[in-house]
Amino acid sequence: MPQNEIKIPRIIIAGTHSGCGKTTVATGLMGALSARGLTVQPFKVGPDFIDPTHHTSICGRGSRNLDPYMMGKDEVVNTFIQASEGADIAVIEGVMGLHDGVEGTGESSTADVAQILSCPTILVCDVKGMSRSVHAMILGYTTYDPKVTFAGVIYNRGGSDHHREMIGSAERVQSLGWIPRRDELQVKSRHLGLAMAGEEEGLQKSGAIVEECCTIDRIIQAASSAPPLQKRYEDMSEREGQVQIGVAMDAAFCFYYAENFRKLRRAGADLIFFSPMTDHLPDVDALYLGGGYPELHAAALEKNSSRQEIRKAADAGLPIFGECGGLVYLSRSLRTVEGSYAGVGVIPGDAEMKNRFQALGYVDGTVAGDYPLFPQDLSFRGHEFHYSILHPDNDCRYAFTLKRGKGIMDGKDGIIEGNTIAGYTHVYFTERFAEAFVAMAEKNKT
Structure with missing residues (x-):
């Protein structure tokens, strides 16, 4: 094998639509393979923060996002190889249905990632209320884009043995599993998606069920058939830390892209994790x-006490970058159905929770002026999904202009106050974005 190529057995779990059982099957397969003694590297297509927490808990290795819209195709390959x-x-x-991507296109869809990584695909089908008709659906999915290579199909939420026999009599695509309806596989959810890992046990039980109901040896064989990938990077090493960046990490602040941490470390930062709920700054x-x-x-x-400590540090010029929940926490107050709570008070505005989501989708933006933390015309991409709104003061200044996305209001995001910038966008850091953040920390240190 050429030196710039690497062989990584891999499989992608796709679905016909959201809610068909992708997460159950994917986490179950991760658990079944881990139970066999294999070291499993998990990934999630798209910008989701929650599913990766379940992957990480099951596999004991940090799950990584693969999102061509935010990352670009080369970085999808780089991240996959480095993490694996x-x-x-x-x-x-x-993510979602197999071919569902950005704005009705195939970009950043599961099929897109499958093609970028030359990855064999398993299609998960919810067969409740169906028999022979499921094969017409499968045939459509497996022939719609001939560039997607299918390893087989897993039937989910199946019924009786007779139900299985009716479906099996007309199969055209190899079956890799039949998972019956089981109440214990139901997973709790809340307003931003599934419950986080550690908050429920449904997905922890899926490994034994997938081992029982799926042909794991055939799945491993299909994963091993994936062709070598060509390395598209040279140096992925991290630098010795020159500065220390505090990162809020607890039940209130837990949505981060793993690649952001890696890029900050590569730019020369040591990351110090702490809990604003229990720790000092x-x-x-x-x-x-x-x-x-939050x-x-x-x-x-x-x-x-960290709330007052952060306010004091911000007033003294500490560079702070807040995203979504971080924006809410940095505001003057947060109003929920339970009452009103004081925030850090750095951002001149008040947050309020609503009973439905206020923004959902990808973000494409640039730094609108020469502000602290990030240089003018620095571009970035990311994602926004939140149930809160911010009522900002009329004289707020905004660091980000969005070509795509809502932001805090009317395509403006990233309120700036001193050396603090906070907005609703979950930014997927570029190398330049991370370097600019670390440079500001270095400037503050001196």
Whole structure:
């Protein structure tokens, strides 16, 4: 095999539509393979933060997002190869329906990632209420785009043995499993999606069921048939830390892209994780407050001393970057159905929770001016999904102009106050974005 190529057994779990059982099958396969003693590297197509927490819990290796819209195709390959080092097999959970991508296109769809990675695909079909008709659906999915290579199909939510016999009599695509309806596989959810790993046990049980109901040996064989991938990078090493960046990480702040951490470290940052609910603010040169569920932990966040410590540090010039939940926490107050809670008070505005989502989709933006943290005309992509709104003061200044996305209001995002920038966009860091953040931390340190 040429030196610039690498062989990684891999399989992608696709679905006919959202809710067909992709997550159950993907996590179950991860669990079944892990139980066999294999080292499994998990991935998730798209910008989702929640499914990867389940993958990580099951596999013991950090799940990574694969999103061509945010990352670009080369970085999808780079991230996949880098993350898969030392693994025996990679399992990728798809997103939505197989061909569902950005704005009705195929970009960033499961099929798109399958083609970029030359990855064999398993189609998950919910067969409740269907028999022979399921094969017409499967035939459509497997012939719609001939560039997608199919390993087979897994039938989910099956019924009786007779139901299985009716479907099996007309099969045209290899069956790799028949999973009957089981109540224990139901997973709790909340307003931003499934419950986080550790909050429920449904997906932890899926490994034994997939082992029982699917032909794991055939799936491994299909994964091993994937062709070698060509490396598209040279140096992926991380630099020795020159600055320390504090990262809020707890039940309130838990939505981060793993690649953002890697890029910050590569740019020369040591990351210091702490909980704004229970810890003091550590001695750091900058602060990164990601998204999550501050509304579920508003009382604890209000009570803990780090809230005042962050305000004092911001007033003294500490560089702070806040995303979504971080924006809400940095605002003056948060109103929920339970009451009103004080925030850090750095951002001149007040947050309010609503009973339906206020924005959902990809973001494409640029830095609109020469502001602290990030240089003018720095471009970025990301994602937004939130149930809160911010009522900003009329004289707020905004660092980001969005070509795609809503932001805080009317395509403006990233309120700037001193050396703090906070907005609704979950930014997928480019190397330049991370380097600019670290440079600001270095400037603050000196």
